[in-house]
Amino acid sequence: MNVLIVYAHPEPKSLNGSLKDFSVKRLEEAGHTVQVSDLYAMNWKALLDAHDSVERQAGERFDPSRESKHAYANGLQSKDIEREQEKLKWADAVILQFPLWWFSMPAILKGWVERVYAYGFAYGVGEHSDARWGERYGEGMFAGKRAMLVVSTGGWESHYSSRGINGPMNDVLFPIQHGILYYPGFDVLPPFVIHRTSRVDAAKYAEVSDALGQRLDALWTTTPIPFRPQNDGAYTIPDLTLRADIAPDRVGFAAHVE
Numbered sequence: 112m113n114v115l116i117v118y119a120h121p122e123p124k125s126l127n128g129s130l131k132d133f134s135v136k137r138l139e140e141a142g143h144t145v146q147v148s149d150l151y152a153m154n155w156k157a158l159l160d161a162h163d164s165v166e167r168q169a170g171e172r173f174d175p176s177r178e179s180k181h182a183y184a185n186g187l188q189s190k191d192i193e194r195e196q197e198k199l200k201w202a203d204a205v206i207l208q209f210p211l212w213w214f215s216m217p218a219i220l221k222g223w224v225e226r227v228y229a230y231g232f233a234y235g236v237g238e239h240s241d242a243r244w245g246e247r248y249g250e251g252m253f254a255g256k257r258a259m260l261v262v263s264t265g266g267w268e269s270h271y272s273s274r275g276i277n278g279p280m281n282d283v284l285f286p287i288q289h290g291i292l293y294y295p296g297f298d299v300l301p302p303f304v305i306h307r308t309s310r311v312d313a314a315k316y317a318e319v320s321d322a323l324g325q326r327l328d329a330l331w332t333t334t335p336i337p338f339r340p341q342n343d344g345a346y347t348i349p350d351l352t353l354r355a356d357i358a359p360d361r362v363g364f365a366a367h368v369e
């Protein structure tokens with residue numbers, strides 16, 4: 112299998128750096144082919160702007176979606192974007208690995224998503240009708256591929272528990288897991304989260320890497336998070352609201368998990 116690790120940490124000797132190296136080795140030893148997009152090492156351009164197309168459309172006003180659609184459809188995207196899209200097409204599984212910074216991914220990784228997820232590639236795909244609302248949330252370019260987050264946090268596990276002060280980890284990660292990964296079609300595996308990183312020493316590292324190794328070994332067999340597909344009848348179209356008779360007591364993020 113082909114595995115792409117998109118990795119965002121500025122320091123190779125960090126905990127994240129060590130765990131990324133560990134993952135590459137573990138996956139390769141299991142016979143998989145691995146590519147790493149090491150965003151800091153690549154000096155990845157994080158800002159989506161008018162330079163993302165090698166030939167801008169005429170007109171003074173820069174419209175990010177329209178420009179992305181035009182560049183993607185006409186082979187005018189900048190090469191760095193194209194290269195990452197090729198890696199995504201190549202991958203059977205994608206791992207996004209990052210330290211949690213301000214309750215989300217580091218800006219460089221967000222910028223990777225914004226630029227690489229072009230109109231016509233990751234969004235704006237498929238028919239819009241009374242029965243379907245595009246190919247997204249369970250359908251789309253990445254259908255059949257798996258994705259998983261590997262995330263480290265300074266906060267403790269209890270801080271991210273169901274009544275923890277930071278909010279439950281599933282809620283914190285929902286915009287990434289449901290919005291960035293499930294939206295374009297990935298089957299999203301439960302995240303691998305390392306909490307309270309300041310306490311990681313050699314003994315804890317051995318424990319963490321062992322647990323991560325087990326998750327990597329089970330990359331192809333782990334049951335994905337059962338997010339609800341958009342076009343299978345659970346949502347009314349076009350208002351895209353969960354039907355009143357489905358999980359009537361559930362609201363918010365949890366309502367979108369079967």
Ligand SMILES: Cc1cc2nc3c(=O)[nH]c(=O)nc-3n(C[C@H](O)[C@H](O)[C@H](O)COP(=O)(O)OP(=O)(O)OC[C@H]3O[C@@H](n4cnc5c(N)ncnc54)[C@H](O)[C@@H]3O)c2cc1C
Nearest residue numbers: 125126127129210211212213214263264265266308311316
């Ligand atoms: C801008 C910013 C925003 C943040 N926002 C949040 C937030 O919203 N929520 C939150 O919970 N946290 C937050 N944090 C904390 C952040 O998530 C952690 O600092 C980060 O996850 C630690 O990962 P690291 O790879 O940088 O660890 P490092 O600092 O590199 O390492 C952590 C520990 O692991 C040890 N270690 C590293 N490698 C090894 C190895 N190979 N063997 C044994 N021990 C090792 C180190 O000695 C160190 O003690 C934030 C931090 C920053 C800088």
